[in-house]
Amino acid sequence: MEIQIAVAKTNKYATSESGDTLEVVERPNGGVSVVLSDGQTSGRGAKTISSMVVRKVISLLAEGVRDGAAARAASDFLFTERNGKVSATLNILSADLQTGTLVITRNNTTPIFIARDETIECLSGESGSIGTARNIRPSITEMNLESGITIVVYTDGIAHAGSRIGQSLDICTLLESMLEEQDPTPQEIADTLLHEAIRLDSGRPNDDMSIVVLRVSPQSPEQIRRMTVRLPVADQQVPRLNSSQENEA
Amino acid sequence: MEIQIAVAKTNKYATSESGDTLEVVERPNGGVSVVLSDGQTSGRGAKTISSMVVRKVISLLAEGVRDGAAARAASDFLFTERNGKVSATLNILSADLQTGTLVITRNNTTPIFIARDETIECLSGESGSIGTARNIRPSITEMNLESGITIVVYTDGIAHAGSRIGQSLDICTLLESMLEEQDPTPQEIADTLLHEAIRLDSGRPNDDMSIVVLRVSPQSPEQIRRMTVRLPVADQQVPRLNSSQENEA
Numbered sequence: 001m002e003i004q005i006a007v008a009k010t011n012k013y014a015t016s017e018s019g020d021t022l023e024v025v026e027r028p029n030g031g032v033s034v035v036l037s038d039g040q041t042s043g044r045g046a047k048t049i050s051s052m053v054v055r056k057v058i059s060l061l062a063e064g065v066r067d068g069a070a071a072r073a074a075s076d077f078l079f080t081e082r083n084g085k086v087s088a089t090l091n092i093l094s095a096d097l098q099t100g101t102l103v104i105t106r107n108n109t110t111p112i113f114i115a116r117d118e119t120i121e122c123l124s125g126e127s128g129s130i131g132t133a134r135n136i137r138p139s140i141t142e143m144n145l146e147s148g149i150t151i152v153v154y155t156d157g158i159a160h161a162g163s164r165i166g167q168s169l170d171i172c173t174l175l176e177s178m179l180e181e182q183d184p185t186p187q188e189i190a191d192t193l194l195h196e197a198i199r200l201d202s203g204r205p206n207d208d209m210s211i212v213v214l215r216v217s218p219q220s221p222e223q224i225r226r227m228t229v230r231l232p233v234a235d236q237q238v239p240r241l242n243s244s245q246e247n248e249a
Numbered sequence: 250m251e252i253q254i255a256v257a258k259t260n261k262y263a264t265s266e267s268g269d270t271l272e273v274v275e276r277p278n279g280g281v282s283v284v285l286s287d288g289q290t291s292g293r294g295a296k297t298i299s300s301m302v303v304r305k306v307i308s309l310l311a312e313g314v315r316d317g318a319a320a321r322a323a324s325d326f327l328f329t330e331r332n333g334k335v336s337a338t339l340n341i342l343s344a345d346l347q348t349g350t351l352v353i354t355r356n357n358t359t360p361i362f363i364a365r366d367e368t369i370e371c372l373s374g375e376s377g378s379i380g381t382a383r384n385i386r387p388s389i390t391e392m393n394l395e396s397g398i399t400i401v402v403y404t405d406g407i408a409h410a411g412s413r414i415g416q417s418l419d420i421c422t423l424l425e426s427m428l429e430e431q432d433p434t435p436q437e438i439a440d441t442l443l444h445e446a447i448r449l450d451s452g453r454p455n456d457d458m459s460i461v462v463l464r465v466s467p468q469s470p471e472q473i474r475r476m477t478v479r480l481p482v483a484d485q486q487v488p489r490l491n492s493s494q495e496n497e498a
Contacts (some may be wrong), residue, residue, distance in 0.1 A: 224258065227479070
């Protein structure tokens with residue numbers, strides 16, 4: 001089989017920096033983890049918080065720390081650094097080859113969808129943000145790593161899309177119709193959901209938006225790992241250097 | 250414009266673990282870095298070394314440390330940890346939006362190719378591995394971040410492909426013909442080069458092989474960042490858990 005992960009991410013309209021941070025890290029005993037955090041508010045301040053949280057989590061995961069322990073550590077760290085005054089959401093989505101499981105770690109009120117073939121389940125139990133109290137616990141869901149599973153995780157910018165016009169995104173129905181009709185790639189799922197969310201915000205996202213889709217596909221034609229990253233850059237973002245240079249630094 | 254990065258990676262034939270480690274990390278002041286290390290020998294021991302090196306580098310980059318300083322720090326760290334007895338190659342490829350440049354940091358005898366439109370340049374100056382001496386310096390190349398640039402970085406498993414049958418991969422010619430004929434995506438370039446290298450090793454890679462291709466594309470239709478990861482898993486790699494479980498951890 002093949003573990004396929006896709007991410008689509010955009011900023012709040014007219015802000016140059018997203019408060020959402022997402023990183024993917026290889027697990028030291030096999031497999032891969034996606035870590036997603038949304039810092040309180042948006043822009044530079046939120047980015048500082050969410051990247052601090054994600055950095056702490058990926059460095060712990062890379063050392064072999066289990067997901068739940070890494071989430072607790074990140075919460076205590078943020079609580080200590082900011083005296084409990086700043087919160088962040090945290091999601092960790094892991095394909096753990098050592099245990100043969102998918103592990104979903106959640107400190108976020110935003111729900112997570114899990115589809116097995118065409119049955120869709122929603123994880124929406126109580127689960128708070130990290131950083132605001134001692135002893136914050138993540139909610140953890142673990143299942144066998146089997147082909148046919150699709151998991152969709154997103155930040156609240158997606159959940160609240162359309163709220164200004166009294167509408168909201170019905171992710172469950174959208175996901176169901178996509179899975180019924182075609183065999184979509186995770187990138188197609190992520191792109192469709194993000195485009196719908198942006199449309200509900202009239203083309204001007206009201207908040208940072210990030211979506212992660214993980215699929216376990218039955219085929220694995222060749223033992224080749226692949227990764228792609230696409231990062232759009234606005235021309236005004238890029239300062240100029242005078243000439244190409246090579247030097248021993 | 251859009252910064253596009255693609256990676257293709259496979260293990261030495263009949264080994265379950267690659268000695269090459271590659272991670273992508275967001276730069277705190279804007280942009281993205283790819284960090285690639287190949288640990289001495291192959292298998293578990295090499296993996297421990299290369300992942301130690303990459304972890305050190307990505308944690309420094311995430312704190313805002315410049316690429317050259319991060320490479321020197323990783324060298325000193327490996328030298329101290331292993332008493333100078335173990336070496337690793339290191340490449341850092343960064344699209345730095347703060348300076349508006351592409352930065353190539355190289356501690357590796359394997360060359361790097363830079364194509365601007367259809368002119369291909371090869372960086373093959375002297376540059377040694379890290380970890381075996383004090384004061385090891387990386388070779389650093391910096392150029393304006395402009396559309397039309399393609400950079401290809403790879404590990405020695407690609408460079409030495411075919412050596413058992415007295416052949417070798419002519420990456421420059423292959424790259425030239427791909428860029429002349431079509432407008433290939435970075436993933437197509439990486440896949441083509443990796444397939445050619447595997448073919449030269451008669452379908453059984455003689456060493457771990459990793460390729461990174463970065464392209465700066467002129468179009469950037471929408472301000473959406475995207476990432477995909479594809480991780481093939483052999484069935485025998487996956488242990489079984491009995492049932493799905495949800496619990497407060």
